[in-house]
Structures are given as structure tokens and as C-alpha cells.
Amino acid sequence: MGFQKDRAVTGHSLPLSRRFTAGHPRPRLLLGFIVFSHLDILNRLLALFGRSSYNEHERCGFRFSIRGRGALASAIAVRFLSGYWRKPSSNEVDSLAVDANRALENSSVQCPFDPSKRKGYLSWDDYFMALAFLSAKRSKDPNRQVGACLVSQDGIILGIGYNGFPRGCSDDKLSWAKKSRSENPLETKYPYVCHAEVNAILNTNHASAAGQRLYVTMFPCNECAKIIIQSGVSEVIYFVEKRLNDSVMYTASRRLLSMAGVKVRKHQPQMSQILIKFEEP
16 A cells, blocks of 8 residues: 555656655665565576576575676566566566576676586677777877777787877877868878778787788778788778778778788677776676
């Protein structure tokens, strides 16, 4: 009755989270009660994905990570509180199973008796492209940061690079501008900057780039394509092809790479984002 009274007072104009916790001074306790009073449903969800029951996980020392508990508690709370304690339909249980499985996959703790490898690790393509993106973070260019990673055919990193001025040329004395008010090209970055692809190839510590793969965050321009071809790179994996269809230099680049037999493909990420935290594991 108290919950119905809160519902009448608060109405549906409040945000969803306020509706769920209105009149309840301890929402965390409420969520915990919901999760652990529905272990039968949780065990059913685990069974749907071929996992042992929650109690079995407890016996072998398994614990949800904070993220896993939070995601699972939120999923169950939203589904049950939004229905005001009504029995969920089969479709809702199936949908909740997906949420629960996602929470389990995001859990960072694995049962110590589980012999299987960790899930959610990076694919090789995502790994090398991520290194290219990380290298781009070193660029001082205020308009566009590009990164590249040169990799051997057996997965050894040979060189990384980003767009910037040559060694010994001050980042503070040369201009980073895209345009000049006086229309003087020497007051822009373009006559001075070295592209990421060139830097990655030149930073190989004398290792040969012939027959190797180049991961780059942006499709290479025609000048970089010439260096790629001359160095013997056999494959280019790029992430974005900005201005490829309406720019002479990028059209020429694709034509050159095609004529030279360099394989070109667009990176298809398996992960939409990668989070790096500087903290102890």
C-alpha cells in the first residue's frame, strides 16, 4: 500500500529512477533485496546461457564484480519495479536473460576452478588498431590526430607513429594552423608536418617494412601511398576514409595502391570502445 501511495503522489512525471525510489530512503537496500529475493529467476537466466547456478558460483568462490552486480541489479530492478511487482512475461524474462548475461560477461572475476580462458579479450586487428589510436594521442595537431602501427605478418610490432613535425623542429615555433590570414602557405602546418604512416615506417629501427601490414586511423593520402608502396608494405588496414570520394589526393592514393598490388581493407572493430585505466589490476 505504501508503494501504491507513493505512486499516486509522485505520478509518472518524475524521472524513472525517482519513481522507483520515491518514498524509499534506502534504494541500494531495495535493489539488493530484489536481486537476492529472485535467485530462482537468476538461476533460470544462468541456465539459459549454459552457466552453473548462482549458488554454485558462490561455493566455488565466484563473486560478481561491482560492475556485474550493478548491471544485473539495475536490469532486474528496472524490469520488476517498472511493472510494480507483477509477474514478468516470458519475453521479459528472455530480455532480462540477455541483460544478466551481459552483466556476467562484464564481470572481471572468474571462478578459480573454471579452466576456460577469459572472454572479452582484444582481437589482433582491434589490438593493433588500438595502438594506432593510442599513438595518435601523442600528436600535437589541434585539428586532426592520426596514428599508425606497422606490424609483421607474424604479429610483431615493428614501428608506430603519429602526425607531427620532424625531429629537432620545435612544436612551438612552427605553425599548426590549417589556413593563413595572409594566404601564405608557410604559415600553415602543411609544408612541415610528417604523416603518421611515414613516421611508423621510419621508426622501425632498421627492420624491413617489406611484406608487412600497416594499421592507420585514417586512409593514407597519395604522398603516404608512395612511401607505403616504395617500402614494400603489402597490406593497409584503415579505420576511416574521410574525403576519399571527393578529393584528388585520396583518389590517386587508392589508384596507386591498387596498381601496386597493395591490399587495402577497412577495419571492422569487434569492440566499439576500449577503456584504459591507470590503476592497479
